[in-house]
Amino acid sequence: MSDLWLQASGLTKRFGDFVAVESLDLSVKRGEVLGFLGPNGAGKTTTMRMLTGFLKPSAGYVAIMGANSESQPYEARAHIGYLPEGAPLYSDLTARQLLKFVGQSRGMARANLRERMEVVTRQLELQTVLDQSIDTLSKGFKRRVGLAQAILHNPPVLILDEPTDGLDPLQKQEVRRLIRAMAKDKAIIISTHILEEVETVCSRAIIIAGGRLVCDGTPQELLERSTRYGSLRLQLRGAGDEAVRDSLLKLSSVREVELLTANEKRCEYRLYPTARAVDIAEVSQLAHVQKWKVETMQTDSGSLDEVFIALASSVEERP
Numbered sequence: 001m002s003d004l005w006l007q008a009s010g011l012t013k014r015f016g017d018f019v020a021v022e023s024l025d026l027s028v029k030r031g032e033v034l035g036f037l038g039p040n041g042a043g044k045t046t047t048m049r050m051l052t053g054f055l056k057p058s059a060g061y062v063a064i065m066g067a068n069s070e071s072q073p074y075e076a077r078a079h080i081g082y083l084p085e086g087a088p089l090y091s092d093l094t095a096r097q098l099l100k101f102v103g104q105s106r107g108m109a110r111a112n113l114r115e116r117m118e119v120v121t122r123q124l125e126l127q128t129v130l131d132q133s134i135d136t137l138s139k140g141f142k143r144r145v146g147l148a149q150a151i152l153h154n155p156p157v158l159i160l161d162e163p164t165d166g167l168d169p170l171q172k173q174e175v176r177r178l179i180r181a182m183a184k185d186k187a188i189i190i191s192t193h194i195l196e197e198v199e200t201v202c203s204r205a206i207i208i209a210g211g212r213l214v215c216d217g218t219p220q221e222l223l224e225r226s227t228r229y230g231s232l233r234l235q236l237r238g239a240g241d242e243a244v245r246d247s248l249l250k251l252s253s254v255r256e257v258e259l260l261t262a263n264e265k266r267c268e269y270r271l272y273p274t275a276r277a278v279d280i281a282e283v284s285q286l287a288h289v290q291k292w293k294v295e296t297m298q299t300d301s302g303s304l305d306e307v308f309i310a311l312a313s314s315v316e317e318r319p
């Protein structure tokens with residue numbers, strides 16, 4: 001069995017003339033948490049629905065644990081746990097009734113279902129709300145019930161559509177912790193537009209915009225695409241002048257100098273690197289020679305927000 005637990009190739013969805021997802025290739029390995037990023041309307045939910053077999057692709061194929069979702073739909077689906085966007089649930093059922101229903105419709109044997117219900121109830125801390133009807137639960141608990149039904153049959157592949165959307169900061173943290181805890185022996189995709197989530201939860205991220213892949217890499221690789229990556233912020237006492245700028249520009253590790261702010265008291269520059277990063281030693285040496293009073297000097301490790309905005313806006317916005 002290959003380590004690529006989820007594979008999709010040339011995945012395309014057209015709604016009439018509108019191409020919602022265009023020729024998307026993606027794969028997720030065991031142990032990986034793939035962040036699926038993109039602005040609203042980029043095609044994340046449509047892609048996830050094709051991956052789970054809820055929506056038939058216009059072109060391309062999906063394989064889950066080697067099972068082709070078109071020719072072996074039952075095998076493929078059995079390996080997937082899915083948390084739909086907003087996690088719609090049968091809200092007049094209690095949490096216990098819902099889990100039982102989901103387990104039975106997945107064909108789980110009684111003893112196995114009983115055991116798994118105990119496990120997921122413990123894992124998601126649902127003990128206190130099991131016999132409460134779902135529509136009376138808080139948002140956080142509803143999402144936890146949604147996650148519980150997704151992992152009930154202990155599937156190797158998890159597809160979670162905006163699992164933390166609409167939760168408060170504490171609940172978000174809790175759901176992220178759960179995802180990380182499950183990651184070791186699963187292949188997980190989460191869609192999100194919270195970039196901080198990518199850094200804390202994901203081992204790899206892809207960005208789509210306008211239905212097309214625009215980026216695929218580790219969070220660190222994404223950061224390195226930030227124009228600010230490896231730049232240095234330098235704050236000096238005094239107003240600064242053209243001479244300061246010129247001498248900074250002469251440094252071999254500095255490609256460009258941007259004046260961020262200046263008044264009589266202090267000035268602040270951003271130095272952009274010629275290679276990976278501006279050489280702090282080189283800048284310190286110059287400051288020493290020139291007798292500049294350095295107030296702060298700080299390397300910037302880039303911003304995912306900036307990368308995301310640059311990539312997403314490189315593609316035309318759609319209705």
Ligand SMILES: Nc1ncnc2c1ncn2[C@@H]1O[C@H](COP(=O)(O)OP(=O)(O)O)[C@@H](O)[C@H]1O
Pocket residue numbers: 015018020038039040041042043044045046047318319
């Ligand atoms: N059933 C549908 N019929 C027509 N257009 C759709 C349908 N489902 C989604 N779309 C369109 O496809 C695009 C992608 O939507 P979606 O996958 O929900 O994006 P995301 O989840 O990234 O916000 C949107 O422009 C949306 O309006």
Ligand SMILES: [Mg+2]
Pocket residue numbers: 044045046085
């Ligand atoms: Mg969506």
